[in-house]
Amino acid sequence: MAQIARSDTIPLETQQGHRLEPASARAFDALVRAYRAEYGEDLDITDSFRPRDVQERIFRDRYRVGNHAGEPGFTRDVRYWNGQAWTRRAGTAAAAVPGTSNHGAGTTVDITGTGGFGGTVYKRLQSLAPKYGFTNDEGRRVDESWHWGRTRSTSYPKTPTYEAGWPVLYPGDQGDDVKALQRELIQRGYDLGTAGADGDFGETTTTAVKAFQRSADLTPDARVGTGTQKALTETKDWFDMATKKELEDVIDAYVKSPAGRKAIAEAVWNTDGVLAAPADTDVKKNPHWGAASFLSAIRSQIVALRKES
Structure with missing residues (x-):
């Protein structure tokens, strides 16, 4: 599983102090909101994105160097890291080898209060979570009902916020x-x-x-x-940031364009309540053809036309 940096994650809106990569964060927040709407309760988590240094700290706390499988105080969970065998201590939860954890990919959360694989919350999640891309597949393999991960390619219904x-x-x-x-x-x-x-x-x-x-x-x-x-x-928009030459070029282009001339005329003749009078283009008869007023009137039209082009 590819690992990411903290800068590639965003905060969860529903879980203070926790982060995931953007797509997973959005999906999990949507799951929490859907769970709340469906069952009237909140979901809480104890872990989310886990940077490399935290992965190493947790792994070293739960595993000891050497193959101690079956020995007193150890489980049969033996993993290999940095060219050495490491065995998990009895009474501790499994942890991925540093650099391979889904927590390090920002796609996984640990949900509290699942009640085990037969618990009410777990059964609800089994039904609801896959709609948002989250499953307990990996967690079940290591006997962890709280460990839920998301596959990035999975589509899910988005609730706009x-x-x-x-x-x-x-x-x-x-x-x-x-x-x-x-x-x-x-x-x-x-x-x-x-x-x-x-x-x-x-x-x-x-x-x-x-x-x-x-x-x-x-x-x-x-x-x-x-x-x-x-x-x-x-x-500031493009109009504010444009150079004099850019401004001249864009005005020239749209003055030569039938659509541009029409849009400019409509903008000018309707400014400040001036009635449209296409035949009356004499600047002496219509002060809105003054330079400043002219640019103010056609500003939005030119910006709109640039977006369409």
């Missing part, structure tokens, strides 16, 4: 909200490659989001919640 009206987006998400996010990033000059605003929150979009978050003095965790959404809407 919102913060102050904003949809919360994570790497791995897809859809129109992601497209809107991508358009905002492209508008601000972030390169999303040939795919552009394809609605897929993949690696390229993740990189762009983190870059934007750093520029806005936000935590670069790729989680697009209220803070990032507000920063995207409050920061």
Whole structure:
């Protein structure tokens, strides 16, 4: 199982102090909410993402160097690490060899209060958890009813969450909200490659989001919640950041375009209640054709046309 760094994880929204890789975090939070809605109770965990140093500490605490299988004080669980045999002490739970743990991949949690393999909570989880990609397959092999892991390729129903009206987006998400996010990033000059605003929150979009978050003095965790959404809407758009030459080029292009001329005319003639009068283009008759007012009127139209092109 590939191991990840803490910087590749995000906090769980339903479990204080715990983290998983983004797709698994989103899935587990959705599972907790579904469990609460179905049974009126919360799920709690004791462990989630486990970095390499913690894996080593736990392994050294539970295992001793040498093959002591069957000896007093030891189990028959013998594992090999750093070129040596290690045997698990009696009365301790199994632990993966450091560097191979699913906890180190950020895809696994240890759930408390399962009641063993026949417990009420365990039976509920057997029914509900697979819908969110979590199973106890690995845990059952080592006699641990609390150990639930997620396979990243497993699809599951997403329950959208919102913060102050904003949809919360994570790497791995897809859809129109992601497209809107991508358009905002492209508008601000972030390169999303040939795919552009394809609605897929993949690696390229993740990189762009983190870059934007750093520029806005936000935590670069790729989680697009209220803070990032507000920063995207409050920061300067392409119109503000464009050079004089870029501004001249884009205005020239759309003035020459039939669609551009129509959009610009509609924007100008409807500004501040001025009635549309396409035939009346004399600047002396309509002060809104002044330079500052003209740019103010066509600003949103040009930005919109750039997104469509």
